[in-house]
Amino acid sequence: MQMLEGLNEAQKAAAGHVEGPMMVVAGAGSGKTRVLTHRIAHLIDQGVDPFSILSLTFTNKAAREMKERIGRIVGDSEARNIWMGTFHSVFARILRIESERINYPSNFTIYDTQDSRSVVKDVIKGLGLDDKLYKPNSIHGRISGAKNNLIGPGDYAANSDIIGEDHQAGRPRIAEIYAGYDARLKRSGAMDFDDLLFKTNVLLRDFPDLLHKYQQKFAFILVDEYQDTNFAQYMIIRQLGAARENVCVVGDDAQSIYSFRGANIQNILNFQRDYPDCAVYKLEQNYRSTKNIVEAANAVIAKNQDQIRKDVWTGNDAGEKIDVHRALSDNDEGGFVADAILTTRSREQAHNKDFAILYRTNAQSRAFEEQLRKRNVPYRIYGGLSFYQRKEIKDLISYFRLVANPSDDEGFKRVVNYPARGIGKTTMDRLTVAAARHDCSLWDAVRDPLRKPEDLKGAAWGKLQDFTTMVEGFATRLDSASAFDLGHHIAQHTGLLRELHKDKTPEGVARYENVEELLAGMKEFSEQVDPANPDAIHTLGDFLLDVALLTDADQDDGDDNKVSLMTIHAAKGLEFPHVYIVGLEENLFPSQMALNTREELEEERRLFYVALTRAEKKATLSYALTRYRWGQLMQNEPSRFIEEVDDQYLNLPVVNARRPEPVNFNAARSTFYKQMPSGNRTATPPKPGMKKLTPTAAGAAADAGGAPASSGGIAPGVEVQHARFGKGKVLKLEGEIPNVKATVFFPTAGQKQLLLKFAKLEILG
DNA sequence: TGGAATGATGTTTTT
DNA sequence: CATCATTCCA
Numbered sequence: 199m200q201m202l203e204g205l206n207e208a209q210k211a212a213a214g215h216v217e218g219p220m221m222v223v224a225g226a227g228s229g230k231t232r233v234l235t236h237r238i239a240h241l242i243d244q245g246v247d248p249f250s251i252l253s254l255t256f257t258n259k260a261a262r263e264m265k266e267r268i269g270r271i272v273g274d275s276e277a278r279n280i281w282m283g284t285f286h287s288v289f290a291r292i293l294r295i296e297s298e299r300i301n302y303p304s305n306f307t308i309y310d311t312q313d314s315r316s317v318v319k320d321v322i323k324g325l326g327l328d329d330k331l332y333k334p335n336s337i338h339g340r341i342s343g344a345k346n347n348l349i350g351p352g353d354y355a356a357n358s359d360i361i362g363e364d365h366q367a368g369r370p371r372i373a374e375i376y377a378g379y380d381a382r383l384k385r386s387g388a389m390d391f392d393d394l395l396f397k398t399n400v401l402l403r404d405f406p407d408l409l410h411k412y413q414q415k416f417a418f419i420l421v422d423e424y425q426d427t428n429f430a431q432y433m434i435i436r437q438l439g440a441a442r443e444n445v446c447v448v449g450d451d452a453q454s455i456y457s458f459r460g461a462n463i464q465n466i467l468n469f470q471r472d473y474p475d476c477a478v479y480k481l482e483q484n485y486r487s488t489k490n491i492v493e494a495a496n497a498v499i500a501k502n503q504d505q506i507r508k509d510v511w512t513g514n515d516a517g518e519k520i521d522v523h524r525a526l527s528d529n530d531e532g533g534f535v536a537d538a539i540l541t542t543r544s545r546e547q548a549h550n551k552d553f554a555i556l557y558r559t560n561a562q563s564r565a566f567e568e569q570l571r572k573r574n575v576p577y578r579i580y581g582g583l584s585f586y587q588r589k590e591i592k593d594l595i596s597y598f599r600l601v602a603n604p605s606d607d608e609g610f611k612r613v614v615n616y617p618a619r620g621i622g623k624t625t626m627d628r629l630t631v632a633a634a635r636h637d638c639s640l641w642d643a644v645r646d647p648l649r650k651p652e653d654l655k656g657a658a659w660g661k662l663q664d665f666t667t668m669v670e671g672f673a674t675r676l677d678s679a680s681a682f683d684l685g686h687h688i689a690q691h692t693g694l695l696r697e698l699h700k701d702k703t704p705e706g707v708a709r710y711e712n713v714e715e716l717l718a719g720m721k722e723f724s725e726q727v728d729p730a731n732p733d734a735i736h737t738l739g740d741f742l743l744d745v746a747l748l749t750d751a752d753q754d755d756g757d758d759n760k761v762s763l764m765t766i767h768a769a770k771g772l773e774f775p776h777v778y779i780v781g782l783e784e785n786l787f788p789s790q791m792a793l794n795t796r797e798e799l800e801e802e803r804r805l806f807y808v809a810l811t812r813a814e815k816k817a818t819l820s821y822a823l824t825r826y827r828w829g830q831l832m833q834n835e836p837s838r839f840i841e842e843v844d845d846q847y848l849n850l851p852v853v854n855a856r857r858p859e860p861v862n863f864n865a866a867r868s869t870f871y872k873q874m875p876s877g878n879r880t881a882t883p884p885k886p887g888m889k890k891l892t893p894t895a896a897g898a899a900a901d902a903g904g905a906p907a908s909s910g911g912i913a914p915g916v917e918v919q920h921a922r923f924g925k926g927k928v929l930k931l932e933g934e935i936p937n938v939k940a941t942v943f944f945p946t947a948g949q950k951q952l953l954l955k956f957a958k959l960e961i962l963g
Numbered sequence: 964t965g966g967a968a969t970g971a972t973g974t975t976t977t978t
Numbered sequence: 979c980a981t982c983a984t985t986c987c988a
Binding site for chain 1: 964965966973974975976977978
Binding site for chain 3: 561826827828830
C-alpha cells in the first residue's frame with residue numbers, strides 16, 4: 199500500500215478503491231488530483247496494464263501534469279502508456295484509427311470554431327437566407343448544442359419540439375442549414391469539435407465490434423471534472439464503462455461552470471442511477487486555502503439552491519481577510535492591482551508566479567497588461583486569442599492541413615490566394631459553384647478533369663493548376679520528411695515567409711516572429727525521440743494531429759516566473775498564493791447575459807466560488823465605477839457577489855482619496871439592489887406582475903433612489919415591453935434625470951435608444 | 964484583381 | 979473599440 203502513503207483517510211479510501219464503479223465528490227482544494235494520480239499508481243502497482251487505463255481530463259495541461267506526477271511514482275515508462283488526455287484529443291485519436299467505418303479519411307481535418315462558423319455562413323448564403331435573421335454565430339451554437347445532445351441533422355429535422363422552437367423564433371430553416379453544414383464538413387473530410395464526441399458515439403452505437411473492442415481495452419476509466427461533462431461525453435463513458443463497470447468519476451458540483459457548453463450537473467445524478475451500487479467518497483478537507491477564504495467561499499456557495507451539500511473545512515490558519523477595492527475606472531483598477539502586486543512582492547518576498555489576476559471576460563486583460571508593463575512586471579496571459587488562432591499561424595497551418603487533406607475547403611479558401619497569386623473573387627466564385635454542382639471539394643473541382651468548371655480557363659485556370667500542383671508537390675514528402683523540414687519548406691516555397699518579412703511595422707515583425715516560433719515548436723516536436731521507436735519520424739501529419747486541439751494554456755515558454763492573467767474559466771484547477779478577482783460589477787460579473795434565470799445566476803455564483811477558492815493565502819476583490827465597454831464609458835454598480843461575502847471575512851473598500859465626494863458603499867449597494875429586477879435576493883423580493891411606468895413615476899422613483907444610472911426600476915438587464923417594438927432588454931442607461939436615455943435591445947426590432955421621458959416602457963416582472 | 968477606405972456589427976465563458 | 983466585410987477606385 200505504499201502507493202497510498204501520505205494521503206488522509208478519505209483520500210486513501212478513494213485512491214485504494216480498485217474494482218467497481220466509484221464517484222469522488224471533492225471540494226475545492228481537497229486533493230482530488232492527488233487521489234486520481236495515486237489511484238492510477240495504485241492500479242498499476244496492483245498489476246493493471248497501463249495500456250488499459252483511460253484517464254480523461256479537462257485540459258491537455260491537466261493531463262500532462264497528471265502523467266508527470268504518476269511518472270514520478272511508478273516511473274515514466276509505465277506512465278507513458280496510459281491513455282490520458284482530454285475527451286477531444288483521446289477520441290480524435292480513436293476516430294483516426296477507426297475513421298473508415300464512418301467513411302472519413304484517417305487524416306480528416308479538425309475544424310475549429312472559426313472554420314465552422316465560416317461554413318455555416320456559407321451554407322446560409324447558399325440557401326439564400328438572410329444572415330441578419332440567421333446569424334451564423336447563433337446558428338452554429340444551435341447546431342453545436344444539438345450535437346452535444348447527440349441530435350444529428352436527421353433527428354433534428356424530425357424532432358417536433360426543436361422544430362417548434364425554431365419556428366417560434368422565426369427561424370424555421372435551421373434544420374436545413376444543419377443538414378447542409380454537415381454535408382459540407384463531410385465533403386471536406388472535416389470534423390468540428392463537437393463531431394469528435396458525436397462521431398465517437400456513432401462508432402460505439404453502430405459498430406458492436408468496436409464497442410466491444412474498446413470496452414475490453416479500457417478496463418479502467420477515470421474522468422476528472424465530471425461535473426463539466428455534457429451528454430455526448432456522458433454517453434461515451436456510459437457505453438465504454440458498461441461491460442466492466444470500472445468507472446471512476448471525480449467532480450464537484452459547486453465548480454460546474456460549463457453549462458453554456460452543454461455541461462450537465464445532472465450527469466452526477468445519472469451516474470448514481472446508472473451504477474446504483476457505486477461507492478461514493480467525499481473529500482471535504484481543504485488543504486489549499488486559509489480559513490477565511492474557505493469559509494467565505496462556503497458562505498457564498500450556500501446561496502445556491504442547486505447543490506449537493508458538502509462541508510468543506512480546513513485546518514489551515516485563519517489568514518488575512520479578503521480586501522475589497524473600489525477603483526474609479528478600469529485603468530485605475532489595473533494600476534491598483536499592479537501596485538498591490540509590487541508591494542506584496544517586496545513585503546513578502548513573493549515571486550511573480552505567486553500572483554494571478556482573474557477576470558470574467560478576456561477583454562478585461564488590457565488594463566492589467568498596460569499597468570504591469572509600465573512597472574516592468576512580467577506577466578503571461580492565458581487564453582484570449584490563442585497563439586494558434588492568429589492569422590499568420592492559421593495561414594501556415596492551413597497550408598499544412600491542405601497538404602494532409604486536400605479536400606479541406608476552409609484551408610483551401612484561406613491560402614489559395616495568400617500570398618497573392620492572382621486568384622481573385624471571380625475565379626473562386628466560379629470554382630465554388632462548380633464544386634457545389636458536382637458535390638465535390640474545391641480541390642477536386644480543380645484536379646478532376648470531369649468536374650472542370652466550364653467558365654474557368656486561361657490565366658485564372660492556370661493559376662489554380664499551379665497552386666494545386668505546388669501543394670501536391672509538398673504532399674509527396676508527407677511521409678518521408680519530418681514535420682519541421684516539410685513545414686519549413688512550405689513556409690518558404692509558398693512565399694509566406696517572404697510576404698511576412700516585407701512588413702516592417704511592429705505588428706508585421708511580431709507576425710514574422712510568431713511564425714518563427716511555430717517553426718521552432720515544430721522543430722522541437724520533430725526531434726522528440728520515442729524510446730520505444732527511436733527511428734520513427736514525426737511527420738507533419740502527426741503534428742497536425744496535436745495542433746488542432748492545443749490551446750494557448752498548453753504553450754510553455756521557459757520563463758514561468760510571471761504573473762498569470764486569465765479568465766476564471768481558465769483558472770479552474772489552478773491555485774495561487776495571491777489572487778485578484780477583478781471587475782466585480784453588476785452586468786459584468788455576474789454577466790448581464792446570465793441574469794435571466796436562477797440557474798444562470800447560480801452558475802455565475804459557482805464561477806465566483808471557483809475564483810475565490812483558487813487563492814491559497816490571500817484574495818483581493820476589486821471593481822471599477824466606470825469602464826470602457828464597446829468603446830463607451832459605462833457606469834457600474836458593485837457586484838452582488840461582494841455583498842454575498844459576509845462582512846466578517848472582508849476588509850471593506852478603501853475609498854479612493856481622489857474621489858471628490860466619497861460615496862457610502864453600503865448605501866450605493868442597497869439602492870442598487872432595490873432596483874434589481876429578479877434573482878434570489880431575500881432582502882427585496884421582486885414585485886409580482888407588471889408595473890406601469892409613467893414618465894412622472896420614472897422621475898420620482900429615480901429621484902428617491904438617487905442612483906445615477908438607473909430609473910424607476912429600469913436598469914440594465916431588465917426586460918421591458920414597448921408599445922411598438924415589443925419585448926426587449928435594457929442594455930444601459932445614461933444621462934441625467936429627467937433626460938435618462940436607455941439603450942434597449944429588441945429581438946424583433948434591434949437595438950434602440952429611447953428617452954425614458956417619452957417611451958412608455960413597461961417592466962416585465 | 965488588389966488594396967485602401969469606409970461602414971456595419973458585435974462581447975461571456977472553451978474543447 | 980476592433981475586427982470584419984463590403985465597396986470603391988486604381
